[in-house]
Amino acid sequence: MLKVSCIHAFYGNIQVLKNIDLQVEEGSIVTILGANGAGKTTTMKTVAGLLKPQQGKIEFLGEDVTGLRPDQLLRKGIALVPEGRQILAGMTVMENLEMGAYHRKDNEIGQDLEKVLERFPILKEREKQLGGTLSGGQQQMLAIARAILSRPKLLLLDEPSMGLAPLIVADIFKIIKEINETGTTVLLVEQNARQALKISDYGYVLEIGKIVADGKAQDLLNDPRIMEAYLGRKSS
Amino acid sequence: MLIEQLINGITLGSIYAIVALGFTLVFGVLGIINMAHGEIFMFGAFIGVLVTTSLQLPLWLGFLAAILITAVMGYMLERFALRPLRHKQGVSHLAPLISTIGVSILLENLSHHLFGAGNHPFRASFAEINFQIGSITIYLVQIVIFVISVILMMALSFWLGKTKAGKALRATAENLETASLLGVDTKRIITMTVIIASAMGGIAGILVGMAFNSVTPQMGLSMGLKGLAIIILGGMGNVKGAMAGGLILGLAETFIVVYGDSGYRDAIAFLAIIVILLIRPQGLFGQKIST
Ligand SMILES: Nc1ncnc2c1ncn2[C@@H]1O[C@H](COP(=O)(O)OP(=O)(O)OP(=O)(O)O)[C@@H](O)[C@H]1O
Numbered sequence: 001m002l003k004v005s006c007i008h009a010f011y012g013n014i015q016v017l018k019n020i021d022l023q024v025e026e027g028s029i030v031t032i033l034g035a036n037g038a039g040k041t042t043t044m045k046t047v048a049g050l051l052k053p054q055q056g057k058i059e060f061l062g063e064d065v066t067g068l069r070p071d072q073l074l075r076k077g078i079a080l081v082p083e084g085r086q087i088l089a090g091m092t093v094m095e096n097l098e099m100g101a102y103h104r105k106d107n108e109i110g111q112d113l114e115k116v117l118e119r120f121p122i123l124k125e126r127e128k129q130l131g132g133t134l135s136g137g138q139q140q141m142l143a144i145a146r147a148i149l150s151r152p153k154l155l156l157l158d159e160p161s162m163g164l165a166p167l168i169v170a171d172i173f174k175i176i177k178e179i180n181e182t183g184t185t186v187l188l189v190e191q192n193a194r195q196a197l198k199i200s201d202y203g204y205v206l207e208i209g210k211i212v213a214d215g216k217a218q219d220l221l222n223d224p225r226i227m228e229a230y231l232g233r234k235s236s
Numbered sequence: 237m238l239i240e241q242l243i244n245g246i247t248l249g250s251i252y253a254i255v256a257l258g259f260t261l262v263f264g265v266l267g268i269i270n271m272a273h274g275e276i277f278m279f280g281a282f283i284g285v286l287v288t289t290s291l292q293l294p295l296w297l298g299f300l301a302a303i304l305i306t307a308v309m310g311y312m313l314e315r316f317a318l319r320p321l322r323h324k325q326g327v328s329h330l331a332p333l334i335s336t337i338g339v340s341i342l343l344e345n346l347s348h349h350l351f352g353a354g355n356h357p358f359r360a361s362f363a364e365i366n367f368q369i370g371s372i373t374i375y376l377v378q379i380v381i382f383v384i385s386v387i388l389m390m391a392l393s394f395w396l397g398k399t400k401a402g403k404a405l406r407a408t409a410e411n412l413e414t415a416s417l418l419g420v421d422t423k424r425i426i427t428m429t430v431i432i433a434s435a436m437g438g439i440a441g442i443l444v445g446m447a448f449n450s451v452t453p454q455m456g457l458s459m460g461l462k463g464l465a466i467i468i469l470g471g472m473g474n475v476k477g478a479m480a481g482g483l484i485l486g487l488a489e490t491f492i493v494v495y496g497d498s499g500y501r502d503a504i505a506f507l508a509i510i511v512i513l514l515i516r517p518q519g520l521f522g523q524k525i526s527t
């Protein structure tokens with residue numbers, strides 16, 4: 001479904017991604033692991049159109065989408081929940097959700113809104129509150145709910161469990177699994193490697209802008225070298 | 237006497253609020269002070285003079301022409317003076333500010349050239365109509381100015397708060413990247429914002445022409461600086477702040493003329509900024525576009 005080939009990306013003169021290749025099969029969950037500063041966020045930004053790659057090609061559903069803007073990619077079905085959630089703090093929870101469906105023109109938006117509020121009762125409770133007043137976990141729920149409302153085919157999640165209490169982290173992973181089961185393909189960046197791989201089909205390991213390992217999630221989980229390097233962080 | 241001055245203050249303040257709204261919208265979305273806004277406002281006033289006084293056409297046509305022409309000016313400003321500088325590597329973040337200063341000088345010179353340096357009277361057909369309520373005199377012009385300003389502010393608030401495009405503007409003002417990830421074509425929103433802000437400046441220009449019966453090429457500069465003062469007072473990028481700040485400044489100026497020394501009138505705005513910045517550096521209402 002998504003095919004990233006030979007991507008080189010820069011911030012100014014500094015090269016951050018060097019020849020990245022990765023692929024996401026329709027219906028799967030794929031995780032990108034890597035230490036801080038490895039280039040995970042940069043990879044996500046490049047796929048979502050926030051950063052234009054200097055070289056390389058991004059194909060989505062067989063179509064070349066390299067260099068498209070984020071709003072154009074969203075219309076094609078790629079949604080990103082960015083690192084740090086990026087809730088619109090000065091807009092209400094409801095307005096944040098409505099913005100999720102901004103590009104849609106169908107008449108099922110109201111219906112989808114209700115479904116989402118049912119799935120996330122805490123958001124329904126806080127419907128009229130400003131996004132900025134929510135706790136970290138609630139903001140993450142809002143960010144995910146907002147992205148779902150765009151009806152993405154491919155959902156990109158950049159460290160959705162960052163800074164959250166273990167109980168909420170477990171909740172987030174459950175939600176990701178659910179979203180996937182309803183037919184949305186997921187590309188995930190996580191530091192919570194063990195939990196991420198457990199729900200994933202495939203994984204990539206990124207190190208200083210390069211992919212150094214990849215394989216079935218199960219194989220990565222059983223690989224002692226990768227376990228040591230990336231799963232050492234206490235999780236689960 | 238007091239009530240009359242209050243009415244004068246509110247009339248002036250509501251015009252200031254409209255000018256300040258133009259500044260605050262652009263600041264909210266682009267994070268820059270549009271130094272050409274005052275001159276676009278001045279053009280609006282001149283177009284009003286041209287249509288109503290020189291061509292003797294009705295006032296509503298004056299408004300329509302001013303809105304259209306200042307909207308086009310806003311589009312040109314964004315397209316040729318601001319957009320080329322955006323997201324360019326190595327361009328100073330001060331570049332757009334300097335660019336708008338350049339446009340403001342250009343427009344002022346152009347207006348000298350087109351309209352002459354002198355003072356142009358603005359004759360609204362109903363300039364002399366007034367009402368006596370007890371000892372108070374209220375001019376119809378004041379009522380018209382106030383009503384138009386209030387309608388404009390209410391319409392803007394509604395638009396920002398309730399419509400899809402208005403929400404997209406607020407999202408863009410809050411976080412451009414997030415807005416674009418949510419499917420907002422931020423380039424279009426930016427263009428639209430500068431156009432709306434400029435058209436509001438044009439409307440304010442006519443209102444000032446009506447209020448003071450005088451239009452000059454220099455009026456843009458002083459109004460621009462006051463608008464700037466108001467948005468610092470109210471909170472940069474804040475819509476309510478611009479409205480409240482405009483009203484406060486209008487009242488303060490009116491009362492200083494009556495009870496103090498009219499020579500200090502124009503200093504009031506800047507005194508207010510200094511005081512506010514010392515007490516509340518974020519302005520009265522804090523940051524960014526909200527409803
Ligand atoms: N806007 C930027 N300008 C310049 N360099 C940047 C910028 N953003 C990131 N970098 C650099 O690019 C490299 C990769 O950053 P990136 O954010 O992609 O890492 P990451 O894997 O997401 O890390 P983390 O786990 O901390 O989120 C880092 O060395 C970082 O310092």
Ligand SMILES: [Mg+2]
Pocket residue numbers: 040041042083158159
């Ligand atoms: Mg990151």
